[in-house]
Amino acid sequence: PDTVKSQVSLPRYVRVNTLKISVEEAIEKLKKAGFSLADKPSVENFGNTIRDLETGQFVQDPHIPALLVFPPETGFHDNQLYKSGEIILQDKASCIPAQVLAPPPGACVIDACAAPGNKTSHMASLMQNNGKIFAFDIDAKRLATMRSLTQRAGVSCAQLVHGSFLECDPGDPRYSGVEYILLDPSCSGSGIANRLDHLTDEEGSISTERLESLAQFQLSALRHALSFPAARRVAYSTCSVHRQENEDVVQAALQEYEGKYHLQHILPTWRHRGTDTFPQAHRCIRASPEQDRTNGFFVALFEKNSERVDVKV
């Protein structure tokens, strides 16, 4: 399997936590702290605008409404907005799954592999803390980190569940109202720009066995998600560049659930689409440092086919 090493330095992305502060208020506070807001770039101009940002400048992101973009390495760890949970440091690509799943206020949601909880808190923000998120993670330590991060972010609609998502019963009455599922499972992490060295073997590639076992887990988790009786939308994402963890997993699940689910064509203005390995792959999104100024990422959105009623005229 191939690996990708990126020399592109990524911008600093800041998601405004709208559970605590509006985007406008956050912008005002940042201006008071000495930053200056430049014109919002168009989708087409994003790359050039970001490249030309000067120290201290920032813009609003053209794809993700509550996202602000600063030059690389802008420091925020000592910033009051960060310490208070009013802003969250989150890569742009990792904001896409919650954005396209779009659970509305009042929704009942499962975040299947949730820790450390960035996507949970993004969904809670979109839901205005109104509704319910069952947030599973198998790793107790990561779940503990998630507890403190979600508390700092003011998330009150999430119930943290320590355990395997694969072992929760879709027939359990607790989950009978779950219409939205976000599945962001463990993956090779091969898309994370500055983590590649730790994840590759001596030849600089991720072993085939490792990829196969990750892909098997990812497909089991995706099948499990699609089997929840009331699920209307399931978002699948990884921070991997490998098709074995991305298009191949989605294609296998789609084949199995053909007739029940289809893929939504997400973010139509996003040019970088799923690799053309099966007919609907272009409905998915890929992201990369070179093309999109984000970590390597993949997102697919399954939507349940509506039960068609033929109206006779």
Ligand code: SAM
């Ligand atoms: N969605 C998270 C976020 O945005 O902050 C990141 C999730 S991370 C890519 C994958 C997570 O899946 C890890 O925290 C890992 O412990 C968890 N995990 C792995 N196997 C699991 C399982 N069977 N059930 C639930 N969680 C699992």
